[in-house]
Amino acid sequence: MSFLTSLRPTLSLSPATKTLTKTLLLTRPFSSTPPSHLARMTIVGRLADSPEIVATSSGQDVVRYALGTSHGPKDNRTTSWWKVACFAPEGGLRDMVLGLGKGSLVYVEGDASMNKFTAKDGTAQSALSIVQRNFEILDRRDPRAEGQVEGEGA
Structure with a gap:
């Protein structure tokens, strides 16, 4: 439920911004470094x-x-x-x-x-x-x- 609450402010955003926000929330939120292949x-x-x-x-x-x-x-x-x-x-x-x-x-x-x-x-x-x-x-x-x-x- 808290996940939906945290997305509520994004409902008024443009579709491109919503997609970017969703991508940022679902990909590597634990790291600020690029993925490594080593x-x-x-x-x-x-x-x-x-x-x-x-x-x-x-x-x-x-x-x-x-x-x-x-x-x-x-x-x-x-x-x-x-x-x-x-x-x-x-x-x-x-x-x-x-x-x-x-x-x-x-x-x-x-x-x-x-x-x-x-x-x-x-x-x-x-x-x-x-x-x-x-x-x-x-x-x-x-x-x-x-x-x-x-x-x-x-």
Whole structure:
């Protein structure tokens, strides 16, 4: 009933304005941003190794790293590996990501897309690409202490 009451002032409007009002009320009232065709992923996992800087063919620096996530009971645990890229990292963010060591626990939000390509042997392949958007460190591991046993002083 309240929906009809809220439309009552529009009854005196022109047909074009009524259509626009109806469209605005029924489409994406929860967001002011345009719809996106990207899938968003959230991953909480541990770094497989220290992040590295790689230059693309156009010369742009990309920070790449892999995350491992585990699920299932301890006696039958399964690990999934996720490759993540961070384009145009600058200043503090770049140093923060590069300063993490293997085993650091991180929270990553990123845009995910499936890319199809032809491998060197001619077979059709596909790969999931994740481009980092948000990043938080949950448990930092020092990359210089990777060879040390936990509990030893540095």
